[in-house]
Amino acid sequence: MLKFGMSFVITSLVAVFVATPTSAIAADVNWKMATPWSGGPWLERDVKGYAKRVAELTEGRVDITVYPGGTLYSPLKVTEGVQKGVAEIGNNWMGYDWGIDKTGVLFAGYAGGLTPEGYMLWMYKGGGLELWQQWRQEEFDVISYPCAILGTDIFLHSTKRIQTLEDFQGLKLRTAGAWADIASRLGASTVVMSGGEVYSALERGIIQAAELGTPEINLPTGLQDIAQYVIVPGIQNPGGLLECQVNKEAWSELSEHDQKMLKLAGKLSVFESWLDSSAADLDAFRELQEGPNEIVELEQSFIDEAARVTREWAEEQATGDPWFKEVLESQTDFKNKLKTWSEYRLPIGSLAD
Numbered sequence: 001m002l003k004f005g006m007s008f009v010i011t012s013l014v015a016v017f018v019a020t021p022t023s024a025i026a027a028d029v030n031w032k033m034a035t036p037w038s039g040g041p042w043l044e045r046d047v048k049g050y051a052k053r054v055a056e057l058t059e060g061r062v063d064i065t066v067y068p069g070g071t072l073y074s075p076l077k078v079t080e081g082v083q084k085g086v087a088e089i090g091n092n093w094m095g096y097d098w099g100i101d102k103t104g105v106l107f108a109g110y111a112g113g114l115t116p117e118g119y120m121l122w123m124y125k126g127g128g129l130e131l132w133q134q135w136r137q138e139e140f141d142v143i144s145y146p147c148a149i150l151g152t153d154i155f156l157h158s159t160k161r162i163q164t165l166e167d168f169q170g171l172k173l174r175t176a177g178a179w180a181d182i183a184s185r186l187g188a189s190t191v192v193m194s195g196g197e198v199y200s201a202l203e204r205g206i207i208q209a210a211e212l213g214t215p216e217i218n219l220p221t222g223l224q225d226i227a228q229y230v231i232v233p234g235i236q237n238p239g240g241l242l243e244c245q246v247n248k249e250a251w252s253e254l255s256e257h258d259q260k261m262l263k264l265a266g267k268l269s270v271f272e273s274w275l276d277s278s279a280a281d282l283d284a285f286r287e288l289q290e291g292p293n294e295i296v297e298l299e300q301s302f303i304d305e306a307a308r309v310t311r312e313w314a315e316e317q318a319t320g321d322p323w324f325k326e327v328l329e330s331q332t333d334f335k336n337k338l339k340t341w342s343e344y345r346l347p348i349g350s351l352a353d
Contacts, residue, residue, distance in 0.1 A: 028060070028061050028062075028063070029061070029062055029063070029088075029250070029253065029254070030063045030065070031062065031063065031064045031065070031087075031088035031089050031250065032064075032065055032067060032072060032086075032087045032088060032089070033047070033051065033064050033065065033066045033067060033087060033088075033089045033090060033091060034067060034069075034072040034073045034078045034081045034082065034086065034087035034089075034090040034091075035047055035066065035067065035068060035069050035075070035078065035090065035091045035092075036069045036075040036076060036078055036091075036092060036093065036096060037068065037069050037075075037091070038068050038069050038070070038075075038196065039068065040217060040220070041216060041217070041276070041277070041280065042091075042148070042217075042242070043066070043068060043069075045273075045276060046091075046147075046148040046242070046269065046272075046273045046276075047066050047091045047147075047148075048066050049269060049272065049273075050064075050091070050147050050148070050244065050265055050266065050269045051064035051065075051066050053265040053268060053269060054261065054262055054265045057261040057262075057264060057265050058258050058261045058262075061258060062254070062258055062261070062262065064089060066091075067087070072086055072087050073086050073087060075194075076096050076194075077096075078090040078091070078092040078096065078245075079092060079096075079097050079100075079140055079142065079245060082142055082245050082246065082247050083140065083141060083142060083247070085247050085249065085250070087247075088246065088247050088250035089244060089245065089246045089247070089250070090244070090245045090246075091147065091148075091242060091243070091244055091245075092242065092243050092245055093108050093150075093240070093242055093243075094107050094108040094241075094243055095108040095109070095110070095176070095177040095178070095240075097140070098176075098177055098178075100140075101139055101140075101323070102178070102317050102321070102324060103135060103139075103321070103323045103324045103327055105177055105178045106324070106327045106328060106331055107128070107132055107240075107241055107243075107327070108150075108177075108240045108241060108242075109150055109237045109238070109239055109240020109241070110177060110178040110179065110236075110237065110240075110310075111178060111179055111182055111235055111236050111237070111238075111306060111307075111310040112307070112310040112311060112313075112314050113237070113238055113239060113240060113331070114238065114239050114331065114334075114335065114338075115152065115238050115239045116149045116150065116151055116152070116239040116240075116274055116278075117239075117274075118239065118334070118335070118338055119149065119239050119240065119241055120149060120270065120271075120274070121334070121338070122330075122331060122334040123146060123241065123270075124267075126330070126333075126334040126337075127330055127334075128327075128330065128331070128334070129145070129146070131326065131327050131330055132144065132145075132146070132243075133145065135323050135327065136243075136245065138323075139323065140245075141248060142245045142246060142247065142248065143245065143246040143247075143248060143251045144243050144244070144245040144246070145243065145244055145262075145263050145266045145267075146241045146242070146243060146244075146266055146267070146270050147242060147243060147244040147265070147266035147269045147270065148241070148242040148269055148270060148273040149239070149240075149241055149242075149270050149273050149274045149277070150214070150237070150239055150240035150241060150242065150277075151214040151216070151239065151277045151278060151281050152214065152233065152234045152237070152238050152239055152281075153211060153212070153213055153214055153234035153236060153237040153238075154211070154212070154213070154214065154215060154218055154230060154231070154232060154234055155211060155231040155232055155233060155234045155235060155236060155298065156173070156209045156210065156211055156229070156230075156231035157202070157209065157210055157211075157212070157218065157223035157224060157227040157229070157230060157231075158171075158208060158209035158210075158227050158228075158229045158230075158231055159202070159205075159208050159209065159226070159227050159228065159229070160208050160209065160229070161228075161229050161294070161296060162209065162229065162231050162296065162298070163231075163296050163297070163298060163299055163302070164298075164299050164301070164302055165186065165187070165299075165301065165302045165305055168183075168186055168187050168188055168302070169187040169188075170187065170188070170189055171187075171188045171189065171208055171209055172188075172189050172191065172206070172207045172208045172209070173188045173189065173190050173191065173207060173208070173209050173210070173211070174190075174191050174192075174193055174198055174201060174202075174207045174209070174210040174211070174212075175190050175191075175192065175210075175211050175236070176192050178313070179211065179236040179237070180192055181313060182236075182306070182309055182310055182313050183236070185309050185313065186305065186306060186309055191206070191207055195212055195213075195221075198210045198212060198221070198223065199221055199222060199223060199226070202223060202226055202227060203226050209227070209231075210223060210227075211234070211236055211237070214234075214277065214281050214284075215280075215281045215284035215285040215288060216277060216280035216281045216283075216284045218284075219284040219287060219288065224288060224291065224293050227293075228292075228293060228294060229293065229294050229296050230288055230293045230294070230295050230296065231296045231297075231298065232295065232296070232297055232298070233297070233298065233303075235298065235303055235306050235307075236306075241270070242273075244262070244266050246262070314328055
């Protein structure tokens with residue numbers, strides 16, 4: 001029933017946009033897409049799925065060739081590659097622009113952010129999208145829109161059992177983005193490294209624990225084979241979004257109709273990525289539960305202290321940074337609105353059997 005209903009909605013949306021005079025359609029374009037991803041579902045499923053959807057909605061007028069991370073430009077500098085026109089379009093996690101502007105983590109996902117469902121609601125019904133696009137254009141001079149959702153991360157794969165704040169003290173931890181600052185304030189010894197280096201570093205004892213991604217993303221890495229403990233919940237990244245960003249000159253060469261199609265493809269991809277990743281995470285986490293690893297739940301006192309330190313950190317970033325302050329206030333207001341969610345909605349699994 002859900003599948004039928006969604007198909008009807010998609011068909012209706014496409015019909016509205018496609019009903020455009022042929023004179024408004026620009027010539028065909030062939031674009032290169034830069035990404036940070038060397039492989040895995042974010043590249044093979046989500047990004048290539050987006051490119052396919054664009055081709056379908058533009059009736060082949062916009063053809064996007066997806067390139068793995070590092071083949072067109074530095075995987076951590078996709079925005080710069082798009083700005084320079086090395087790639088007409090890029091797929092990116094905005095947290096990678098951390099060193100230029102910290103505001104990106106509020107959209108990309110951080111310890112004080114929203115769940116995937118919360119992000120979608122804030123983005124499309126709470127004013128988040130308007131702030132996102134205005135910030136990206138003003139500060140980075142690129143056209144940007146969401147094109148995938150990120151699920152809740154596993155907190156840690158760890159060789160040391162972590163459950164309390166005391167356990168966390170001095171932990172040699174691989175992380176990135178805002179959590180590197182916040183975890184340090186909570187007592188960890190943080191190390192920033194690329195995802196490809198994590199397995200070797202954990203195996204050699206350079207680090208004791210690593211946060212990387214969701215169950216679906218982590219399971220194929222084999223981190224569970226060298227780290228006995230799987231720590232949950234992922235308070236450092238409860239959810240987030242990936243973006244598609246377009247060079248402004250390339251964007252201006254598209255018809256208004258095809259510009260709408262690219263954004264529509266992004267919105268559909270957000271929904272599809274939520275379905276695909278949520279289902280895959282269920283299977284992957286069940287496999288971890290049934291394996292030899294110990295699943296450890298953080299004590300509530302640790303979660304509460306992490307939330308307090310995160311709020312303190314965010315308020316500091318907002319001081320003297322008008323964009324960070326405006327986006328943080330919008331997100332915080334929406335989080336407060338969501339507090340009534342549990343008062344009338346059942347848990348996602350409905351009533352227990």
